[in-house]
Amino acid sequence: MKRTLAFGGVVATAGLLAAGLAATPAVAADKPADVNLANTNEAARQVATFWYGENKAKLIQATPYAVETTVPAKHVSGGGPAADTKPGVVPAIGDEKKAASKSKNVNLPKTSGKVFFIGADGKPHWCSASSVQSQYRNLVATAGHCVYDTKSNKATLDKWVFIPGYYQGKTPWGIYVGKTAYTHYDFDVYEDGDRNYAFVTVYNGVLPTTDRPTSGKDYSYKSELFRTEREAKAHLAKLKADKSTVWSALKIEKVEDKGGKGKGGRHHHQYQEVPAGVAEVKRANPRADLTAAKVDLRKGWKAGDPVEVTGREYGQTRDDSYVSRDGKTLYWRVKVEKQDDRRDDHRGRGDDHRGRGNDHHNKGGKHHTEYKYYKRTFTKLVKAPARSVTKYQVVGWKLTIGLKDVGRLGDNVGGQGLAYNQKVGSNVFVFGYPSGSHPDGNYAFSGHTLKWAYGKTFAATAPAIKGEELLGVKSSFTGEGSIGSSWLLKYQSAKRIGYLNGVTIAVADRDGNKRIDTSLSPYFDGETYGVYQAAAKSWSGKIV
Numbered sequence: 001m002k003r004t005l006a007f008g009g010v011v012a013t014a015g016l017l018a019a020g021l022a023a024t025p026a027v028a029a030d031k032p033a034d035v036n037l038a039n040t041n042e043a044a045r046q047v048a049t050f051w052y053g054e055n056k057a058k059l060i061q062a063t064p065y066a067v068e069t070t071v072p073a074k075h076v077s078g079g080g081p082a083a084d085t086k087p088g089v090v091p092a093i094g095d096e097k098k099a100a101s102k103s104k105n106v107n108l109p110k111t112s113g114k115v116f117f118i119g120a121d122g123k124p125h126w127c128s129a130s131s132v133q134s135q136y137r138n139l140v141a142t143a144g145h146c147v148y149d150t151k152s153n154k155a156t157l158d159k160w161v162f163i164p165g166y167y168q169g170k171t172p173w174g175i176y177v178g179k180t181a182y183t184h185y186d187f188d189v190y191e192d193g194d195r196n197y198a199f200v201t202v203y204n205g206v207l208p209t210t211d212r213p214t215s216g217k218d219y220s221y222k223s224e225l226f227r228t229e230r231e232a233k234a235h236l237a238k239l240k241a242d243k244s245t246v247w248s249a250l251k252i253e254k255v256e257d258k259g260g261k262g263k264g265g266r267h268h269h270q271y272q273e274v275p276a277g278v279a280e281v282k283r284a285n286p287r288a289d290l291t292a293a294k295v296d297l298r299k300g301w302k303a304g305d306p307v308e309v310t311g312r313e314y315g316q317t318r319d320d321s322y323v324s325r326d327g328k329t330l331y332w333r334v335k336v337e338k339q340d341d342r343r344d345d346h347r348g349r350g351d352d353h354r355g356r357g358n359d360h361h362n363k364g365g366k367h368h369t370e371y372k373y374y375k376r377t378f379t380k381l382v383k384a385p386a387r388s389v390t391k392y393q394v395v396g397w398k399l400t401i402g403l404k405d406v407g408r409l410g411d412n413v414g415g416q417g418l419a420y421n422q423k424v425g426s427n428v429f430v431f432g433y434p435s436g437s438h439p440d441g442n443y444a445f446s447g448h449t450l451k452w453a454y455g456k457t458f459a460a461t462a463p464a465i466k467g468e469e470l471l472g473v474k475s476s477f478t479g480e481g482s483i484g485s486s487w488l489l490k491y492q493s494a495k496r497i498g499y500l501n502g503v504t505i506a507v508a509d510r511d512g513n514k515r516i517d518t519s520l521s522p523y524f525d526g527e528t529y530g531v532y533q534a535a536a537k538s539w540s541g542k543i544v
Helices: 041-061 185-190 229-241 278-284 409-413 526-536
Strands: 033-036 088-090 112-118 124-132 139-142 158-164 176-183 198-202 205-208 246-257 271-275 301-303 307-309 321-323 329-339 367-383 389-399 403-407 417-420 427-432 451-456 458-462 467-474 486-492 497-503 506-508 518-522
Touching (some): 041 112, 041 158, 041 246, 088 526, 124 486, 139 409, 158 198, 403 409, 417 526
Antiparallel strands (some): 088 417, 139 198, 158 176, 246 389, 271 367, 307 367, 321 329, 329 367
16 A cells, blocks of 8 residues: 655665665655553563573474465566655665675574564464664564554564574573564554564663572472462462562462461461369469459460359359369359348248348348359360361462673674665565475474575565555565565675565465465565664663
């Protein structure tokens, strides 16, 4: 979908390498779309730690990104792209004023690598990518749908990093965490295949200094004990949701708690009640108020609830309290004052036993004293053997990976130049990590090592991915791993540098023999240069 625009600013020109690639002034019309991937040092540190964690298990388990990879074979060679302004170039790092040289061998560029991220399916994936020249030597170029999640229509792909020279878990020049992604407005909004490219600024690279073990029972994290598995699962979910800490191999284990302190610090002991004499209670706590039965429970004593009894059960005694013969029960009485006009000649009725301390009539017969009678039984608490209780605990490793700064991306691996508005029919090298099978099932590439292809560009269209003005090149690269591969114009093998003139966004079998034979890229024009310019002047800085 061509929209002819002009972009402002003077394009830098290269040395002898740029011969035949003219530069031109241009003026920007639309502001490129930009979005933060990890906009703070702490967020970037967590992303790097995520990929280094568990002995780099997520990197090793990552699979090629297979979104919008293979397109129908029917392509139209007529039409295709056209330059919107004059040709222009930005020189590669190290080639700003140097002469070109020739080499018979094809030396692979150090600038190529893989970008890793978490896809819409929640699993780790990767694309191919390349380092590109920029003001702060911190820029990566790849396909737009290796940055934006076009599958689920969410925002950007999560935990985005670039690793140049990656090979089966090895990160020779460190991990470079993405900070800000820049894309064309039409791709961000309309998913226009003609604008399916992205330029991403990255923080300085980092390498790990320490890591935690991920085997055995020497867990670095053990939660408190939970009574139910449901409580443990809730705690596990809370830990996983905590983005400030990186956890590894969290799981729930059953624990047989044999008397240890659980939640709330309570011991899991049972107590047996053994009858004890009141006198023994008194000796254990001489100040105990036996009448109110305020026994000191810390000493292992327990008092039963007061029970009201009849005067007959209380017995024939004038004492206000006494202890039973077996020494286990305390009896006591409480005075109850009542008015009564009865004469004092009631004798021998019920609990009224004159002269035996139960009813004492006052003179005049107007008032008399009555009592209520109580008893309380005492027992001694003896600790029984602790019982085993099944509880649940969350265990795992809290990763505390130290990171060291290894410098800027461009200083470590260099950066390719950029060429735009170049004529169709130019020869380009394609560098990437092809992976996946051909339509006939042949699995020609593993995706483990960097590969190259060489060919002449031609005009192509691919309506299935909204691509009306694309470039094609003959290539047997299978697409799942090659998405984001760099197309380098005027590549110098001795210096390992050239001009980025495209990125693979899809592949196709054009002759119908069930073998992939074509790679497709957006045509880099003045609008591409405008997006690049916005990214190339953006600073990112260090993580640590």
